[in-house]
Amino acid sequence: MAPGLREHLVAYFEEHHRLVEAGALQLLLTNHQPLLVSRELVEAPGDGSPFVTVEMVERVLALRTPRPPEPAGLRDAARSPDVRVERPFAVLQEGFVGPPVGSDALAAYSSLFRSRYRALARLLRGRPELGNLRPTSALRPGDGPASVIGLVREVRTTAKRHHVVLTIDDDAGSVEVLVPQDSPAAQQTFLPDEVVGLKLQFAREPGKLPRALAVERPDVPATRAVGRASRRRRAIFLSDLHVGSRSFLADSWGHLVDFLRGQGPQSEVADEIDHVVVAGDLVDGIGVYPNQEHDLAIADVVEQYAELGRRLAELPSRLSIVVVPGNHDAVCPAEPQPALPPALRASLPENVHSLANPSTFSLHGVVVEAYHGRSFDDLIPALPGTAYARPTEVMKRMIQMRHLAPIYGDRTPLAPLPRDGLVIDPAPDILVTGHVHTYGADRYRGVLLLNVSTWQAETEYQRMRNIAPVPARAAVVDLSNLDLVSLDFSGGDPVRVGAAG
């Protein structure tokens, strides 16, 4: 039996060191956001029980704001004794959980980082690599090796020997740690605001900093249950349409429309597609960068969404289309971003599911996380050896950190929400991003990584910033085995291309 949502839930609780009882699992599967409820369950202060019971699920559900019930068909399917549930489409969780509460920005940011620390520390706790795990306040130099889990507050390099000194924070306090320049732990760059586990060795001499012997990142398990659809259905992944831009590639878009309508070659692939995912920058927006008005074909943002609606209506109406916003869209730019407001959503066809950025959803039991990718602008300069032309290298690091945009205070604005919606939890089967306008596909520990091009030609602004786009490409994924077909629509009929270029 191919693993579906049910297996994902079991794997999720396993990763969080919990065993879920059969009845509790059934109850979760009837909920419209089962993974969000599961996350609340592992976060709920409890008695330390290793089990998840029906009562615990009921308690968490009772605290949630009631939502309209699902259509009877879905509910019955979820309750059916044939326990594997494979809905064509289900939203599992949206990164945006409502506006910040209260007006104290400092307090709001500190609860955001506490939420991040707790979510990621939970994934690291209990690992054999982190023996003798202590809160920072309980580290005693004489005690021999110990481990800590902390949020990296500061990374600095010593002037003489180029050792790295980290300041890391946990709930109890903070500690400074030396990472010797020639040690294995120093081989990877530490990023500010990521959460890491460190194995420490204390020096005999008083006053010397403990040394990091090894670093452990949250990462995804090397082996995990991955979602597969039980029959061959495909999804096509696109990004960065930039409708309203003068550089919108209307001809290439026309080729995509023909392809999805089953006209021309590759129609055997097109016939099996029933989902379209668009990873943000749906329209070009207004005032996103200096002098953008010169690059716009449609100067009014409401009109841009009306045109987006017309473009999406060109696709066959049998397709279900999932869209998330990007930094060019008309929503608050701070991440996580909410879904499009109702007034703009109203211009889009009915077969469009408009979600927050990021969002996690399942397509025939395959868990997909879609994130626009603004944080590439911070991560590429921060991570040596990465480049806009190879976005999947950065995405591997996102998975290792289990975080989409850790760095605070740089180019990616972070919203001070009470829960960090940019933590990657649950681990997805497919992570899809855009923003960099190039194309890349790779696999990392069973996760398919996709960065899916653009439908905008090079703009003056990009020429200025030396960004060479790879436009008009799309990734078509067979959801029964995660096999990938990369298609190039730039020259007319789609041509199959290699994933990387």
Ligand SMILES: [Fe+2]
């Ligand atoms: Fe874009």
Ligand SMILES: [Fe+2]
């Ligand atoms: Fe973007």
